[in-house]
Amino acid sequence: MFSLLEKLLYASKGLNSKRxxxxxxxxxxxLKQFLSVPFPDKNTAISDIDILAVDFETTGLNAKTDKLLSxxxxxxxxxxxxxxxxxxxxxxxxxxxxxxxxxxxxxTDGEKANGDELKVVVDKLLxxxxxxxxxxxxxxxxxSFLQQACxxxxxxxxxxxxxxxxxLAKTRxxxxxxxxxxxxxxxxNLRASYDLPAHHQHNALNDALATGELFLAQMQHYDQGLKxxxxxxxx
Amino acid sequence: xxxxxxxxxxFIKAIEPFDQLPKDSIANIVRNISICYVRQGEQLPPAGISxxxxxxxxxxxxxxxxxxxxxxxxxxEGDICxxxxxxxxxxxxxxxxxxxxxxxxxxxxxxxxxxxxxxxxHNFFLQSGAQRLKQQVSKINEEALLTSTLMNTxxxxxxxxxxxxIDKRESIKTAATKMTELNFSCLVVVDEHDGLAGIVxxxxxxxRCIAQGLNFSRPVSDIMTENVELIDHNFxxxxxxxxxxSQHIHHLPVSKNGALVGMLTVTDLMNQEGLNxxxxxxxxxxxxxxEELAKISKLLPKLQIRMAKLGSTANHVGKTISALTTAFTNxxxxxxxxxxxxxxxxxxxxxxxxxxxxxxxxxxxQDNALIISNEMRPExxxxxxxxxxxxxDGLNACGFIYCPGDVMATNAKWRQPQRVWxxxxxxxxxxxxxxxLMHSSVxxxxxxxxxxxxxxxxxxxxxxxxxxxxxxxxxxxxxxALKLRPPLGFFRDFVLISNGKxxxxxxxxxxxxxxxxxxxxxxxxxEGITEVNTIERLKQAAGTASLSxxxxxxxxxAFEFMGMLRAEHQAGQLQAGIEPDNYLSPKEISRLExxxxxxxxxxxxxxxxxxxxxFG
Numbered sequence: 001m002f003s004l005l006e007k008l009l010y011a012s013k014g015l016n017s018k019r020x021x022x023x024x025x026x027x028x029x030x031l032k033q034f035l036s037v038p039f040p041d042k043n044t045a046i047s048d049i050d051i052l053a054v055d056f057e058t059t060g061l062n063a064k065t066d067k068l069l070s071x072x073x074x075x076x077x078x079x080x081x082x083x084x085x086x087x088x089x090x091x092x093x094x095x096x097x098x099x100x101x102x103x104x105x106x107x108t109d110g111e112k113a114n115g116d117e118l119k120v121v122v123d124k125l126l127x128x129x130x131x132x133x134x135x136x137x138x139x140x141x142x143x144s145f146l147q148q149a150c151x152x153x154x155x156x157x158x159x160x161x162x163x164x165x166x167x168l169a170k171t172r173x174x175x176x177x178x179x180x181x182x183x184x185x186x187x188x189n190l191r192a193s194y195d196l197p198a199h200h201q202h203n204a205l206n207d208a209l210a211t212g213e214l215f216l217a218q219m220q221h222y223d224q225g226l227k228x229x230x231x232x233x234x235x
Numbered sequence: 236x237x238x239x240x241x242x243x244x245x246f247i248k249a250i251e252p253f254d255q256l257p258k259d260s261i262a263n264i265v266r267n268i269s270i271c272y273v274r275q276g277e278q279l280p281p282a283g284i285s286x287x288x289x290x291x292x293x294x295x296x297x298x299x300x301x302x303x304x305x306x307x308x309x310x311x312e313g314d315i316c317x318x319x320x321x322x323x324x325x326x327x328x329x330x331x332x333x334x335x336x337x338x339x340x341x342x343x344x345x346x347x348x349x350x351x352x353x354x355x356x357h358n359f360f361l362q363s364g365a366q367r368l369k370q371q372v373s374k375i376n377e378e379a380l381l382t383s384t385l386m387n388t389x390x391x392x393x394x395x396x397x398x399x400x401i402d403k404r405e406s407i408k409t410a411a412t413k414m415t416e417l418n419f420s421c422l423v424v425v426d427e428h429d430g431l432a433g434i435v436x437x438x439x440x441x442x443r444c445i446a447q448g449l450n451f452s453r454p455v456s457d458i459m460t461e462n463v464e465l466i467d468h469n470f471x472x473x474x475x476x477x478x479x480x481s482q483h484i485h486h487l488p489v490s491k492n493g494a495l496v497g498m499l500t501v502t503d504l505m506n507q508e509g510l511n512x513x514x515x516x517x518x519x520x521x522x523x524x525x526e527e528l529a530k531i532s533k534l535l536p537k538l539q540i541r542m543a544k545l546g547s548t549a550n551h552v553g554k555t556i557s558a559l560t561t562a563f564t565n566x567x568x569x570x571x572x573x574x575x576x577x578x579x580x581x582x583x584x585x586x587x588x589x590x591x592x593x594x595x596x597x598x599x600x601q602d603n604a605l606i607i608s609n610e611m612r613p614e615x616x617x618x619x620x621x622x623x624x625x626x627x628d629g630l631n632a633c634g635f636i637y638c639p640g641d642v643m644a645t646n647a648k649w650r651q652p653q654r655v656w657x658x659x660x661x662x663x664x665x666x667x668x669x670x671x672l673m674h675s676s677v678x679x680x681x682x683x684x685x686x687x688x689x690x691x692x693x694x695x696x697x698x699x700x701x702x703x704x705x706x707x708x709x710x711x712x713x714x715x716a717l718k719l720r721p722p723l724g725f726f727r728d729f730v731l732i733s734n735g736k737x738x739x740x741x742x743x744x745x746x747x748x749x750x751x752x753x754x755x756x757x758x759x760x761x762e763g764i765t766e767v768n769t770i771e772r773l774k775q776a777a778g779t780a781s782l783s784x785x786x787x788x789x790x791x792x793a794f795e796f797m798g799m800l801r802a803e804h805q806a807g808q809l810q811a812g813i814e815p816d817n818y819l820s821p822k823e824i825s826r827l828e829x830x831x832x833x834x835x836x837x838x839x840x841x842x843x844x845x846x847x848x849x850f851g
Contacts, residue, residue, distance in 0.1 A: 078282070079272070080340070195334070196294060203239065
């Protein structure tokens, strides 16, 4: 897709320039629409940023071999999570689910068969994410699965500005210079440390909401609170 | 939007009154919710919210403060904060998280449109808890107004004026002639300066003149009743009735700005309402034996049923029953004196607890005590012991059963000269022990039923002077008072008694009424208020350092509401021939009443929390 020169150039660019370069190559469709909206300026106060808290349920950790099962997301802005801007979609796929996994994510074969096609789901997600910052807990999963899906669907993997609540927590803990158990960085444990209520885990939307709530708490504990610039949070 | 926000959905669904909404409406509410997180100490509404919102408290705690930064109440998980939704609500109210708090916010207008089809839910939000309670109480009072005009009519509408007077130097014959001409049963006797000297009634003519063969030309002052009390024209007819019933008098001179303006007779009141209480009280006065009294006492539960059915407030019922108990006690003391002769030294017969507070219901147990003049010699005790035994036995026969805690004049400990009582109070107040205080709290509600009022008044005045200064005493009293908690659970649900005979009921007395009585006592003792009636105590404490005017009004409403529920509950039991108790099953009352009861409990909870923060 890119020439070697373009690849070198691409690698040296910031997110917004990468987005612009990708936009030139993108075909008509949801991905192009997503790429056509500039990413927010990283010096903008976090309160003015449109954020989308996202969570995926998958059959495993490997984006190449495992499948995306469901997608959940909810909008966050000005320190408020807007439940009206939430979505939960199950992806249609055939082939039986691993029994052990069903216990965790509680998506049955029946639901899966009635779900939407991967393209419908990813199109919708990309449109919802246009101009926004993606908020996830442990970005590797969501980023790699979404990149993989985009390569399969549109022939190219875009970029996203991402806030990772796990990384925010980790940075904070590392800075405090006290040893901690890595388990402490799990979503449920971090929520508990902020006195947030227990949540219904392993449902993509509830996990996305749980991530959003954790981020509200984390933001409020920055010295500048909601006035803190976006760059302080970005991956 | 997804319908799968299970956590939020379940959270909203568990909060009253949303539990009554169908699933679709809950989903509709969830769709309109914004979640926010407010740090401890920051004020609501949170940054980012500019429209009026209703908040559901998902995690954390909120404290409400009034205009003078006084704590109005605290709210916990599962509570709703409506302050910003009701424009008529005090804008001075500040809502501040006590800890980091997670809130679900919904635009008030949007919420309104979702619940507009559900009047019950809609009405629920029209007022705050305290306001809802207030409305319910005023509705009850309206019923009382319709059924019992006496309570709500001032003496102004009854009395005859101007009062017909006679100079005290005039003859008895002149008085009789004047009364006959005017067809009056009573004249006001005045002195040379037109000041009130006494009254002369038909009864005085009969008993003190004709029956005694007294010369009719003697001055009327010879037969008049002296030391007559005036009643201000602003008092209610009911207050007048209570005064007449408890003092066995049928005439009350009425004053306006201190000057005599007329006369009120019991007939005036009886014409207004068929007054069983008056009839009962005069029957008590005429009784010849304890057996007769016991027979009359059987009417008490019936009177209570009738009053409850008529919609009388609990305050009204309590005052009437207490006045009648006083009449029984008075009569029994008279009977005892006929049997054992006059008292060797002055004394005061005291009612303690609910009778003193004028909050007694039929079938209460008796609490009483004797303060005897310090001139008492050791051998005099025999007379007082006989008196105590006679009166307590008599009261027991009349259905006021012996006090299980032995708070009775028959107990030598509670039959003591004034100086010993003074020592009792000194030690309770100055070296308080929680346990001892719990047992003696009944003595902080005392009322003189018979005898030398001053004996009690002096002890009380000393005691109040000390309690006002003694924070340790007030703190211990508070600790005890906080042991009785309203049975409210996490999500505003009732916590019912879980086993035994009263399974699945609420103890209205111990968890609802008693905590308010306790709080009122603490306020009174901290502020040096002599009054012992709970509502009066709260009224007088209102606006002092101990109690804001608004909180006082809330507590009075809660007290009246729970008292009314208890009166109705007991009326039902009395009518069914069951021994009345205070155990109310939530099933017994309507859904609306259940909500109001929760509001009432909530008021108590809030005020107890306040107490706790004062003396944590």
